[in-house]
Amino acid sequence: MKIRTCRIEGFGIFNEWTLAGLPDGLTVIYGDNEAGKSTLLAFLRGVLFGFPPRSGGEEQYAPLRGGRFGGSLEIDLPSGIYRVERTSTRRARRFTLLRPDGTQGEDEGELRRLLGGADASLFKSVFAFDLAELSQLQQLSRSEIANSIFSAGIAGGGRPARSVLDVLDKEAQQLLKPKGSAKINELVAEMKQVRAGIERARSASATYPEVLAAESDAGAEIARLKDEIGRHEGQRRRLARLVEYWPVENDRRQLGNQLAGLDVVDDFPPDPHARLASALAALSSAEAAARTANASLSECAAARRKLAPDDRLQAVAPQVSALAEAITLQRERLRQKARNAIAIEGSERDVRSANGNLGPGWTEQAVLSFDRSLPVVETVRGWQQQLDRAASAAAEARRNMLAANDEETRFEQRLAPLESQLQRQRAGTAAEFEPILAAAEALDGRTAADARRALGELRAAEGRLDGLVRSEADARGRLQRALIGSSSDRLKDESVALRRIRTR
Template sequence: MRFERLTVERFGHFESLDIDLPGGPGLVVLYGPNEAGKTTLLRALHGLLFGVDDRTPYAFEYDYRAIALRAVLRDSAGQRLHVTRLKKRKDSLAGSLHSEAGEVPLDGPRFARYFGAITEELYRAIFGFTHADLQQGSDVLQVAGLAELLGGGALGGSAEKIRGALAGLQSESEGLFKAKGKNPAINRGLTQLRDAKLALRDAMFAQPQYAALTTNLAAARHDADAAEHELARLREREARLRTLLGVFEDFHEHLGLVRALADPSLRTDLDEPSAERARQRHAEFTTADNQLRALDAELARLLARADQPAADPALLAEAAAVERLVRRVEAVAEQRLVVPRERERLARETDALESILATMSPGHALKTMSDGSSSRTSSTACAPSPPAGSAPARS
């Protein structure tokens, strides 16, 4: 078969490439500079004939599902084949066969019969090889299946020519070099090169000097190896010391905690249920104290807004907003009447809690809690409270 037209779409860095090839006899050469896409075009040709690899490396710019390879070919009978290869797991090839009798569909199995016994690996090794494959020489033939080639089943009876060419190449290579030979040209050249190196060494260094340099080199290598081992040992010791230092710090902290827990002032006669109740009361007290602080802050903010000077005429225009504000101030004033009672209740609960704790553990009253409550009571008691039933004046 001969190619008449090749189209590569979204393969490698090619978005759309059309190549028209002459259909007559002869060899067609496609050439270009490095990185022009010659290897990519060769891999596209492999994908068209045998299918695109599932993990093709040529989908780096376009999605692999968008790859499309098309070609127009002419077989030995003069029939024209139009084929299209897509990146699919099944039925990836579709096409048609045009002849004088008409047009018939062309699928993958029918298209594969054109290749006979030539597999994809054999095609890549014999027909579609790269420059790197060409440099490997006869090894490519061995990988492709030398026995099959020599049998003539793959190349149509050209085994004798291949065998003769291989024999000639083997004879020529043995005439140039043998692994244990002396007469071939390369062996003679290697022998002369070795003799020249020995002569050069003898000319540059006397034997005692060479021996001294060799000894010094061996000693230097020995010292370097010893230093490397010592460095590894020191690094291992450093890592161990760092680990021990971290453990020592944790152990030191542990000893400090043990000494702190051994303080007689921390001992208590409380059992676990009583201690749990004390923690719950303390949490309730903290929550109530936070709520009281929030109410005091809101009350102070609203009182400050209520004590502002009379609104100007521009403010009177916002009567509805002022009315809503007055209702909020009234609600806060009502809450302000409730605050003293809440403080008294909180003081009573605090005293009861201190009594319970004093009973459970004599000499360990909640001094911090009582001091905080006294300071808040004294600070809030200084603020004047409006008489009962009074309300801020409306504008």
């Protein structure tokens, strides 16, 4: 392992301090007292093996010049360059290992494996030691120094090799103890279990070809399922994209339909972009003017609130309120006057129309002076009844006339073929067609008599109808005059209302 770069964020007297470009081989760091040599050594140990706990009594090297406690080291290993970072706060401590491939980890066991299992004691005894630790080595002889270095290399932490050999002898006695639960007996029992497992494995190896074939079939099935999963996954992604893009497509279709429904603009105005920019500028100006107006309004309102009321205005306030109410009432009267004028004009049109329906010579004065006594009303009712009876008789006469016309038409239809046949046969022998001629003359005589009788009845009905029509016209005239009398009260009321409105 080689340390390439040391970067301290905050540790003792160091703050945002970096040491880079360390060469291969032995590195000696020297300086004056309190220059930070021991602090730098403590930082190297702390980053690689962890900072000492606050409750352990060891020096903590709190940052004296600010910065976050901790920093990072770049170490060069056979597998690449790693960056080890350790920081600490009041709440938690953080460890990060940045690998050569750019990934990160937080497992300190991975760092221990990278360091070959070396611990803080081994590092302190062999690889990095301070002046006090070096003075301890100076007090030893050459053989003792060699033994110390050898012991540190095989045991770590400066432990002597003799103590290591004693531990190994003790473990050998435990393994080979003839009585009791020796470790070797446990290993023999475990070996027997392993052998039994091997026998079972050999027995199971007989079915290896079948298992291999089943494994091959399973592999083929797995491959097929993977292909199917791939197809379904592709279809799922496609459907997911369709679902994602559907709102956009729906909006596009709606906009297309709206665009298709718009009228085609043959003469598009020139320079639309310039006109749009001008319109937007005008809109911005209008908005600015509106904001200015609102600000002025707010200032006016604030100024109005600051104004003190005048006592003289308080004195005339009742009169102003009364005048305001009078103005409201007067405005309502003016609106009512306009509505009355429209009503008067409509009533005058109705009066003129009613006088025109009564006939020439009828005026408002004539209507007001018409006799509306009870005898006249009863006489009008009698005329109305006669008029209804005359109308019923006229309707009956019309129905009889229509029936006579139908009968005459049927007689003419029956007579026409006989006359035609008679004319065709007159050129033949008279004796041969004598019965036919006699029948035709008899039929013709009856038909003519019926026709003359029907014609007489028709003429009589027409005479009666003319009389009924004249009676109806006479009765309508008398009824109209009577109705004028019965409606004169309403006309008088309307005339009086008109006079009142005109007076107002």
